[in-house]
Amino acid sequence: MSLKCSLALAVALTLPLPAMAEDPMKVGFVYVGPIGDHGWSYQHDQGRLALEEHFGDKVETTYVENVSEGADAERTIRRLAQAGNDVIFTTSFGFMNPTARVAEQYPDITFLHATGYKQDDNLGTYLSVTYEGRYVTGVAAGLVTETDTLGYIASFPIPEVIRDINAVYLGAKEVNPDIELKVVWANTWFDPAKEADAANALMDQGADVIVQHTDSPAPLLAAQKRGNWGVGQASDMRKFGGEAHLLSVVNDWAPYYIDTVQAAMDDTWKSGDYWGGISDDVIQIVGISDRLTDEQRSKVDAVIESIGSGELHPFTGPLKDQSGKLRVAEGSTMTQEELAGMDWYVEGMTANIPQ
Structure with missing residues (x-):
């Protein structure tokens, strides 16, 4: 190897490696109605959009709308888990049992269920007051x-x-x-x-x-x-x-969704029951x-x-x-x-x- 090549190799080895872009956190949402209902599901989706705006390319969100409460819900939640979502929000009371069943099968995924009461180490609950x-x-x-x-x-x-x-x-x-x-x-x-x-x-x-x-x-x-x-x-x-x-x-879900995903990113999220009301503008x-x-x-x-x-x-x-x-x-x-x-x-x- 020539002296010139040896010097070039030595310099290259001392240079810092380029930073590898981190994969975005994948966040899934399940809605009982269409996002065009101008009510409950629409407002949850506004929270999802606020989440994207806040985190930019640090998150990748997906949603499934018009999901029936029952067997359809469980299949949908499981598909989101299998697709590699890190956090999954399920947004109707009738999704409670399906969410709990899927959460038990995927302990490394964080699940949040709106308006229910069943919790686990990786399953929390939330609602607006x-x-x-x-x-x-x-x-x-x-x-x-x-x-x-x-x-x-x-x-x-x-x-x-x-x-x-x-x-x-x-x-x-x-x-x-x-x-x-x-x-x-x-x-x-x-x-x-x-x-x-x-x-x-x-x-x-x-x-x-x-x-x-x-x-x-x-x-x-x-x-x-x-x-x-x-x-x-x-x-x-x-x-x-x-x-x-x-x-x-x-219902303004944006602050809750942003705080929850940030906690998941920081590995500080813990299961609990969140109630947001007039005092915190939820x-x-x-x-x-x-x-x-x-x-x-x-x-x-x-x-x-x-x-x-x-x-x-x-x-x-x-x-x-x-x-x-x-x-x-x-x-x-x-x-x-x-x-x-x-x-x-x-x-x-x-x-x-x-x-």
């Missing part, structure tokens, strides 16, 4: 109703829905002692035709404010058509309702109608502030159930565990919970 937004909704609805009758379109009789129905009723009752809350069970998360039918059925029974626990803007559009009030679900629906829009209760009350009087708006704003500061908790006793049984003692507040299993209506509710 929607009952805070529902309580505000009830206050606003109780102030504007002219018939003293509100309507609630419920999806499925799970604790999340039951406690939100109770929260609407308690908020409305606080400002209007004559209030009645009627409930129609749609047995779907997303079906615009069924949702519109449910809204019309409630309005036929005298409800002039429609609250929904389903994900399309169809109920709000139905309320507008009949000159009544409607409330946006999960995302800002004011563009659909015009004059009918009372307010929207928005629940936001937006688009409050300018048709409210100054006095009405002041009352609504005061409730939002009181919940955000922790001064007001919607489920503070004394609280009785429909039968008159004391469930929460005076001065006590329901724990997260108790709220997560709520399967009873509060005193004054005339509707029944399907068995």
